[in-house]
Amino acid sequence: MSDRRVAILGGGLYRPGRVRYDNAEEGVAMAYKNMLEDFPKLDPREIEFVQSSYFSDHLNQQLCMAWIVQDYIGQHRKGGYRVEAGGSTPLDNIINAYYLIKSGQYDLILVLGWEWMSEVDTATTNEFIASASDTDWDFTVGGFYNGYYAALETRHMQLYGETIEDLGRIAVKNRNNAIHNPFSQWRAEHGTGRVTLDDYYKDRIIAWPYRRWNCALISEGACCLLMGSEKMAKRLTSHPMWIEGVGLGSDSMRPGDRLVDWAYHGVHKADERLYPANVEKPKTPYPEMANFGFARESAKQAYAQAGISDPLKEIDLAELFAPYDGVELCLYEDLMFCPRGEGKTMIRQGVVERGGELPCQLSGGLTAFTHPVGATSLFQTLFLHWQLAGLIKKKLGDATLQVKNAKKAITTGHGGTGCQGGVIIYSKD
Amino acid sequence: MARDPKIIEDRATPIKKEWEEYARKGNWTVKGYEMVRALSGPGLEEQCKEEDFMVVYRPHGVLYHHSYGLVSKFFKGLIERQLYGTKCPKCKTVYCPPRVHCWNPDCRVADTEWMELPLRGKVHTFSVMLFSADAFLEMLPFVLAYVQIDGAHTAIPIQVVTAPTEVFIGQKVNIKFRQKRTGDLMDIYAVPVKGQKTPSDSCLHRDEKNVKDLNRDMENTYAFLDKRFGIKKKDVEKRWKV
Numbered sequence: 001m002s003d004r005r006v007a008i009l010g011g012g013l014y015r016p017g018r019v020r021y022d023n024a025e026e027g028v029a030m031a032y033k034n035m036l037e038d039f040p041k042l043d044p045r046e047i048e049f050v051q052s053s054y055f056s057d058h059l060n061q062q063l064c065m066a067w068i069v070q071d072y073i074g075q076h077r078k079g080g081y082r083v084e085a086g087g088s089t090p091l092d093n094i095i096n097a098y099y100l101i102k103s104g105q106y107d108l109i110l111v112l113g114w115e116w117m118s119e120v121d122t123a124t125t126n127e128f129i130a131s132a133s134d135t136d137w138d139f140t141v142g143g144f145y146n147g148y149y150a151a152l153e154t155r156h157m158q159l160y161g162e163t164i165e166d167l168g169r170i171a172v173k174n175r176n177n178a179i180h181n182p183f184s185q186w187r188a189e190h191g192t193g194r195v196t197l198d199d200y201y202k203d204r205i206i207a208w209p210y211r212r213w214n215c216a217l218i219s220e221g222a223c224c225l226l227m228g229s230e231k232m233a234k235r236l237t238s239h240p241m242w243i244e245g246v247g248l249g250s251d252s253m254r255p256g257d258r259l260v261d262w263a264y265h266g267v268h269k270a271d272e273r274l275y276p277a278n279v280e281k282p283k284t285p286y287p288e289m290a291n292f293g294f295a296r297e298s299a300k301q302a303y304a305q306a307g308i309s310d311p312l313k314e315i316d317l318a319e320l321f322a323p324y325d326g327v328e329l330c331l332y333e334d335l336m337f338c339p340r341g342e343g344k345t346m347i348r349q350g351v352v353e354r355g356g357e358l359p360c361q362l363s364g365g366l367t368a369f370t371h372p373v374g375a376t377s378l379f380q381t382l383f384l385h386w387q388l389a390g391l392i393k394k395k396l397g398d399a400t401l402q403v404k405n406a407k408k409a410i411t412t413g414h415g416g417t418g419c420q421g422g423v424i425i426y427s428k429d
Numbered sequence: 430m431a432r433d434p435k436i437i438e439d440r441a442t443p444i445k446k447e448w449e450e451y452a453r454k455g456n457w458t459v460k461g462y463e464m465v466r467a468l469s470g471p472g473l474e475e476q477c478k479e480e481d482f483m484v485v486y487r488p489h490g491v492l493y494h495h496s497y498g499l500v501s502k503f504f505k506g507l508i509e510r511q512l513y514g515t516k517c518p519k520c521k522t523v524y525c526p527p528r529v530h531c532w533n534p535d536c537r538v539a540d541t542e543w544m545e546l547p548l549r550g551k552v553h554t555f556s557v558m559l560f561s562a563d564a565f566l567e568m569l570p571f572v573l574a575y576v577q578i579d580g581a582h583t584a585i586p587i588q589v590v591t592a593p594t595e596v597f598i599g600q601k602v603n604i605k606f607r608q609k610r611t612g613d614l615m616d617i618y619a620v621p622v623k624g625q626k627t628p629s630d631s632c633l634h635r636d637e638k639n640v641k642d643l644n645r646d647m648e649n650t651y652a653f654l655d656k657r658f659g660i661k662k663k664d665v666e667k668r669w670k671v
């Protein structure tokens with residue numbers, strides 16, 4: 001593999017909200033402008049390639065919106081294309097830019113991401129998103145990701161014994177982080193008061209076992225990143241964030257097919273053995289409908305590249321792509337922060353809380369910060385960049401969320417019910 | 430010379446006529462607008478300024494024709510009150526949902542064989558839906574389950590018609606056909622086999638607060654159903670007594 005190093009040099013954002021009235025290209029332009037303020041030495045003409053990510057053409061009655069955006073900010077003439085893979089869209093965007101720079105093809109890439117999700121009513125937004133599930137099969141019977149994910153969590157809960165309270169703890173943690181993030185939708189809508197488990201229990205059930213608080217937000221927002229080679233990093237910033245490892249993986253399209261999943265059969269033997277003895281075993285016990293195989297596969301590749309053998313000890317913070325709180329709990333396991341079935345102890349013992357050994361979702365994550373699908377991982381990566389660069393106080397006006405001496409971070413992305421996804425490891429040096 | 434596709438059964442012509450009208454109505458042209466004064470700008474609310482935005486309303490109505498491909502037999506089977514799966518002759522895996530090609534790498538995309546499946550299965554996992562997409566709102570609250578049909582190795586998504594507080598993982602169910610069938614998975618539903626005891630370790634039932642909270646929030650769903658569709662709680666409960 002090429003030994004060129006690739007870095008996130010910086011980025012900019014357009015504050016996400018439930019409904020915004022500046023349109024997508026204007027939002028992206030403002031995020032880009034926000035980014036340029038941090039790069040006084042950058043001539044926009046130097047950008048060699050523009051990569052865009054947005055998830056849905058349905059949501060805005062517009063195909064190829066990337067072409068509108070790229071020309072709107074005067075970045076046309078040069079090459080560029082859209083990367084799309086459901087919820088994994090923005091993570092794949094970053095990974096693809098990484099490949100292009102690492103290969104030596106380019107030295108400086110502008111990575112754009114956005115989503116405008118409120119042009120149709122909430123039920124229709126959910127329906128459009130759910131059309132990323134198999135529309136001949138799963139979609140027909142419920143048409144709603146909340147339902148599929150809730151069913152996956154029910155299974156994990158039955159196998160490994162986490163409780164509604166554990167899901168509540170995660171929801172509360174993420175909100176109490178988000179109150180220190182002024183760009184978070186939670187704070188914009190609910191203010192800066194802390195919440196408790198009692199508040200969580202008052203919240204409405206959407207798809208048992210999930211309450212509204214356990215579910216991803218609907219958002220309109222934009223974010224951009226400037227990615228470059230070592231040469232560009234040296235010239236343009238004093239605090240690059242390096243990509244130390246990436247990995248990609250996938251799970252079956254239809255979750256029900258994971259009971260006999262020949263691609264995974266016998267691959268993760270230790271996890272297969274951690275299947276509870278009192279439950280009838282399906283043919284393929286891991287990931288089954290309980291865990292996320294894509295995350296395990298991605299993490300293995302990314303950790304190997306980054307030289308990580310004990311992620312819990314070596315990684316300082318995580319921004320996970322967890323559209324539902326049960327996914328966050330499962331990812332603790334699939335990313336090998338803990339063994340399969342022990343996700344619940346991570347939250348019960350405070351490991352993933354602010355101040356814990358491996359804080360997760362300090363930004364608030366997808367359920368309390370924001371989730372404009374095509375931009376989500378860009379927002380999370382920008383947040384990690386601020387963390388590793390020690391810029392949290394400067395950017396958020398509040399140092400509470402700053403992890404001291406943070407050196408290594410992880411982020412994940414995935415689409416569908418884990419159908420495709422990946423992992424990126426970032427480091428300060 | 431290529432042979433032209435031939436329609437051998439037509440259950441679509443009246444629908445095509447009906448939907449022509451929707452296509453005409455839903456043709457992306459502006460039907461109305463609003464002027465909206467709202468915040469503009471990338472930063473925090475206090476840094477944004479108010480601007481006036483013109484917001485237009487554009488509909489989009491379409492009718493797709495979509496082939497179910499080589500699994501058409503499964504969906505035609507639903508209309509004819511039969512449940513089919515497929516079996517790989519090499520690795521013997523039974524698929525429901527059916528695959529006409531085996532996905533086991535050892536079988537090298539082997540052609541599978543059709544087989545009839547019994548109208549029985551068990552709940553592999555489930556969710557209780559108290560909110561859903563537009564098409565399903567009137568059916569709320571409902572149980573979305575993944576059911577493993579007896580003899581199949583995979584699980585199929587299906588609604589279990591039961592009081593949502595009574596479903597559990599491992600529950601045995603019978604598969605029933607709806608009176609009106611259109612050729613999708615909603616043509617079938619599951620009902621629990623009578624006389625089963627809820628296991629004490631069922632994740633929904635092991636803490637009684639779970640059921641209490643679910644009942645509390647189902648009341649909100651009933652209120653919504655009444656307001657939006659005039660559907661009463663007792664009508665909903667009647668559905669579960671099959």
